[in-house]
Amino acid sequence: MARSRLTPERESELYAAVLDLLREVGYDALTMDAVAARTHSSKATLYRQWGSKPELVARALRANKPSDLSEIDTGSLRGDFREMLERTDDCQMEKDSALMRGLAHAVHDNPDLHRALRELLIEPEMNGFEEVLRRAVRRGEVDAGNPALKLVPHMLIGAFVARPLIEDQPVDHAFLSVYVDAVVLPSLGV
Amino acid sequence: MARSRLTPERESELYAAVLDLLREVGYDALTMDAVAARTHSSKATLYRQWGSKPELVARALRANKPSDLSEIDTGSLRGDFREMLERTDDCQMEKDSALMRGLAHAVHDNPDLHRALRELLIEPEMNGFEEVLRRAVRRGEVDAGNPALKLVPHMLIGAFVARPLIEDQPVDHAFLSVYVDAVVLPSLGV
Numbered sequence: 001m002a003r004s005r006l007t008p009e010r011e012s013e014l015y016a017a018v019l020d021l022l023r024e025v026g027y028d029a030l031t032m033d034a035v036a037a038r039t040h041s042s043k044a045t046l047y048r049q050w051g052s053k054p055e056l057v058a059r060a061l062r063a064n065k066p067s068d069l070s071e072i073d074t075g076s077l078r079g080d081f082r083e084m085l086e087r088t089d090d091c092q093m094e095k096d097s098a099l100m101r102g103l104a105h106a107v108h109d110n111p112d113l114h115r116a117l118r119e120l121l122i123e124p125e126m127n128g129f130e131e132v133l134r135r136a137v138r139r140g141e142v143d144a145g146n147p148a149l150k151l152v153p154h155m156l157i158g159a160f161v162a163r164p165l166i167e168d169q170p171v172d173h174a175f176l177s178v179y180v181d182a183v184v185l186p187s188l189g190v
Numbered sequence: 191m192a193r194s195r196l197t198p199e200r201e202s203e204l205y206a207a208v209l210d211l212l213r214e215v216g217y218d219a220l221t222m223d224a225v226a227a228r229t230h231s232s233k234a235t236l237y238r239q240w241g242s243k244p245e246l247v248a249r250a251l252r253a254n255k256p257s258d259l260s261e262i263d264t265g266s267l268r269g270d271f272r273e274m275l276e277r278t279d280d281c282q283m284e285k286d287s288a289l290m291r292g293l294a295h296a297v298h299d300n301p302d303l304h305r306a307l308r309e310l311l312i313e314p315e316m317n318g319f320e321e322v323l324r325r326a327v328r329r330g331e332v333d334a335g336n337p338a339l340k341l342v343p344h345m346l347i348g349a350f351v352a353r354p355l356i357e358d359q360p361v362d363h364a365f366l367s368v369y370v371d372a373v374v375l376p377s378l379g380v
Contacts, residue, residue, distance in 0.1 A: 161351050187373045
């Protein structure tokens, strides 16, 4: 794919428009026509650059997550989690939470979206997480055989989904800090 | 409301049909017309008995959760969690997981549904949970000030939502048992 034809600025602009549409109308109602209209580009260009709607959406989501978690290395696991939270502001968290709600449903009905998300977003994110956790194991903070090591993403996704559902409150730094200290770190024995 | 006009059997039948429709088409596409057609009843009857679609859906979901968690009292918190799992079979868990995915999105756009769910399903469920946890505190298994006491539902919802999303695996007894032992009990200090 000749992705070089778009400037990085144009690409970012396009991805931002896709995410806005995703939050406004959801995945099912998001059409390539709507993306073309919103971004003043042709559908032919969109298909040439991204191949399909699931791939365009997955790449837009990936571009929205620019920071590489594996770079975070403060010297303690608690510090690394703090740093992850610092990198995202409350407004961005609410937006991520909205996307997660919409996508958890959509991926179930759209295997192509699920595959694209897994390859382009979920696996790179998991790898970054695993690197952070691996360093904690090497420092001796976490036991290498602790079964919670594989369940950290599940705990965090729970915080994002359950907070608005149960308490009707947005997910923010204050809540996630409490959650990390009360749930994630104790389950890892930290 | 003259709910007595329906026999309990007829009511269960109707609730089961509502949940089937909910899984098939989702909340937004579920219409009172479709419920009436599927259950061979009149729309007037549905509105007279339940008042509105959000209330009908919330009551159907509540009826689907017949066991009162607060009755569970095996003498240990680990035993109580085991008993909760025993009461639900794998097939029911997959169905619950599908409903949760669909509803987490729908409640965000439908405040009436959210309110009805909170009153009829979430709060009674939370109360049952709290009773089980309160007994663990009274037995001295959990410290009364442990901040994870308020976060157990978040952890469990995370297991239900993240398992299919990340690992493309259904939620089942085996996974939930590992999750309870690796995440829920350690965060509670058990």
